[in-house]
Amino acid sequence: xxxxxxxxxxxxxxxxxxxxxxxxxxxxxxxxxxxxxxxxxxxxxxxxxxxxxxxxxxxxxxxxxxxxxxxxxxxxxxxxxxxxxxxxxxxxxxxxxxxxxxxxxxxxxxxxxxxxxxxxxxxxxxxxxxxxxxxxxxxxxxxxxxxxxxxxxxxxxxxxxxxxxxxxxxxxxxxxxxxxxxxxxxxxxxxxxxxxxxxxxxxxxxxxxxxxxxxxxxxxxxxxxxxxxxxxxxxxxxxxxxxxxxxxxxxxxxxxxxxxxxxxxxxxxxxxxxxxxxxxxxxxxxxxxxxxxxxxxxxxxxxxxxxxxxxxxxxxxxxxxxxxxxxxxxxxxxxxxxxxxxxx
Amino acid sequence: xxxxxxxxxxxxxxxxxxxxxxxxxxxxxxxxxxxxxxxxxxxxxxxxxxxxxxxxxxxxxxxxxxxxxxxxxxxxxxxxxxxxxxxxxxxxxxxxxxxxxxxxxxxxxxxxxxxxxxxxxxxxxxxxxxxxxxxxxxxxxxxxxxxxxxxxxxxxxxxxxxxxxxxxxxxxxxxxxxxxxxxxxxxxxxxxxxxxxxxxxxxxxxxxxxxxxxxxxxxxxxxxxxxxxxxxxxxxxxxxxxxxxxxxxxxxxxxxxxxxxxxxxxxxxxxxxxxxxxxxxxxxxxxxxxxxxxxxxxxxxxxxxxxxxxxxxxxxxxxxxxxxxxxxxxxxxxxxxxxxxxxx
Numbered sequence: 001x002x003x004x005x006x007x008x009x010x011x012x013x014x015x016x017x018x019x020x021x022x023x024x025x026x027x028x029x030x031x032x033x034x035x036x037x038x039x040x041x042x043x044x045x046x047x048x049x050x051x052x053x054x055x056x057x058x059x060x061x062x063x064x065x066x067x068x069x070x071x072x073x074x075x076x077x078x079x080x081x082x083x084x085x086x087x088x089x090x091x092x093x094x095x096x097x098x099x100x101x102x103x104x105x106x107x108x109x110x111x112x113x114x115x116x117x118x119x120x121x122x123x124x125x126x127x128x129x130x131x132x133x134x135x136x137x138x139x140x141x142x143x144x145x146x147x148x149x150x151x152x153x154x155x156x157x158x159x160x161x162x163x164x165x166x167x168x169x170x171x172x173x174x175x176x177x178x179x180x181x182x183x184x185x186x187x188x189x190x191x192x193x194x195x196x197x198x199x200x201x202x203x204x205x206x207x208x209x210x211x212x213x214x215x216x217x218x219x220x221x222x223x224x225x226x227x228x229x230x231x232x233x234x235x236x237x238x239x240x241x242x243x244x245x246x247x248x249x250x251x252x253x254x255x256x257x258x259x260x261x262x263x264x265x266x267x268x269x270x271x272x273x274x275x276x277x278x279x280x281x282x283x284x285x286x287x288x289x290x291x292x293x294x295x296x297x298x299x300x301x302x303x304x305x306x307x308x309x310x311x312x313x314x315x316x317x318x319x320x321x322x323x324x325x326x327x328x329x330x331x332x333x334x335x336x337x338x339x340x341x342x343x344x
Numbered sequence: 345x346x347x348x349x350x351x352x353x354x355x356x357x358x359x360x361x362x363x364x365x366x367x368x369x370x371x372x373x374x375x376x377x378x379x380x381x382x383x384x385x386x387x388x389x390x391x392x393x394x395x396x397x398x399x400x401x402x403x404x405x406x407x408x409x410x411x412x413x414x415x416x417x418x419x420x421x422x423x424x425x426x427x428x429x430x431x432x433x434x435x436x437x438x439x440x441x442x443x444x445x446x447x448x449x450x451x452x453x454x455x456x457x458x459x460x461x462x463x464x465x466x467x468x469x470x471x472x473x474x475x476x477x478x479x480x481x482x483x484x485x486x487x488x489x490x491x492x493x494x495x496x497x498x499x500x501x502x503x504x505x506x507x508x509x510x511x512x513x514x515x516x517x518x519x520x521x522x523x524x525x526x527x528x529x530x531x532x533x534x535x536x537x538x539x540x541x542x543x544x545x546x547x548x549x550x551x552x553x554x555x556x557x558x559x560x561x562x563x564x565x566x567x568x569x570x571x572x573x574x575x576x577x578x579x580x581x582x583x584x585x586x587x588x589x590x591x592x593x594x595x596x597x598x599x600x601x602x603x604x605x606x607x608x609x610x611x612x613x614x615x616x617x618x619x620x621x622x623x624x625x626x627x628x629x630x631x632x633x634x635x636x637x638x639x640x641x642x643x644x645x646x647x648x649x650x651x652x653x654x655x656x657x658x659x660x661x662x663x664x665x666x667x668x669x670x671x672x673x674x675x676x677x678x679x680x681x682x683x684x685x686x687x688x
Contacts, residue, residue, distance in 0.1 A: 164635040168635070171643070208612060270593055273591075273593055289555055
């Protein structure tokens, strides 16, 4: 049955119309049923770390919209937590961590990682039991560079300054950081596959703004290392990479060198360019502007049609260029889906 | 004498070693002499709108470092102010404006614009008198799209949401906004040239994140219109465009279609790509990472050398990929300059 899921067909480089579709952050604040669970649970972290809650939230958008994939409700910062960092979420501020400035204090025992991350795998097992046969289940993790930006800064940052400074001033120490984080990411993705994920996505949300040489060292090489580690023990694993807002050369390099099956592209990457240059290398995923999904109307319809039309005949998964925004009207998601599924 | 200024030679497509150099936001908070004036003046806006202060600040980095260009100390939000918007700067928050949602209330009389902006031209005339013969004087303005993001939002925004929503929901009204802003920008740049600027730069700081079709309509077309307006009355004007963090295709389209003499590129645009693809079209400007300038040491030296080496034989102006940051050690700027000027 697994092989018939539309997302998996796309990841095997089949071009299908209509294309399969899911949305990054589809289980999120734009859904009233999500907000209801959020209120009950009290904290975002509790929702991530309570299998029953994470399972319930993961399934909400499947029940409502019938997306082609359920992506596990979790957070990229579970990996820094497994590495021993204190992580919390401040209302209106976002994620916070006690920052690290060297690798000495990081937890390196895979058994300890596994124990910290057990609720994630528990949630996947629950979702696996409840999910229908045509909907793919996706696991995910943050990429080492993006996680390093949070770990060095102690939270989000507009310019990833602390991680860059660490990398520029202490290249070897920073390389070691990326490798330890990468080991934990690979272990986490393998465990998610074992817990029932049909495919996994690596989120490198802060891949933009790096000089070409640093992009190669800090984004491409760590992704390649993770893909190799996964494939060494799970050769059939399907892997999507999202080096968000890379340069167009960066996306091609990532596709050529990391070994991923699919590359997710941001809103600014021209879809005609992707059809011409990226789709011959990997399955393409993306790239509707989350803000046109808020705007709705004729602009939304045209934007959806353009993407579907340009990717016709290429292996493609419809998605956004970035996560869905809390202000998105639920009706607009229905409009989008109707439009995509009318394609033939 | 004008023709011998290194920046102007580069803008005429001459390739020179060492390349001329200036830094975006070079008259800024990283300089103790700037902070001293700032304290005395009381407000950022007072500094922008008092010719003697703006002149003094403009010349500070020339006196200290001998950059090849002095860029007028001013702000992109003087144009919205000329259009009748209330603009102020909140400590720790950044620029604020009373947002606009239609074009009805915008001031459209060029005489009124000129009167509001007179202090900017006064500052340029003062700098012109004091500047030596080999240092170019640069004027600048924000591009219509970037200004629209501030005008629609009432300040800065991480995702330019309000401007995008306006453009998606009301394409004609938004087009009209871009044209009115563009008229004021063109008038402002012409007046700066007349007041003594050797060249002008158009800053489109928020050109990233746009779908390709919107980039063409909201970034490229308005820049083309401004360049045409300037060239219609000042045919010899030299113009630099900075559609920051465009895609690589976007940079090429901007170079091909707008008619600018030079394109400034951000840190992520590979310098080898620029040498190969962009330098045959226009003079290239950029693209050192402002954060490697903070880091200093071997990473800074390697990054400077790489840029200078790759652009050897091409028309090039050394600059940063974005504005210099307040935390930048002054010594690192000296190191950078020594390194650039040792190139032969």
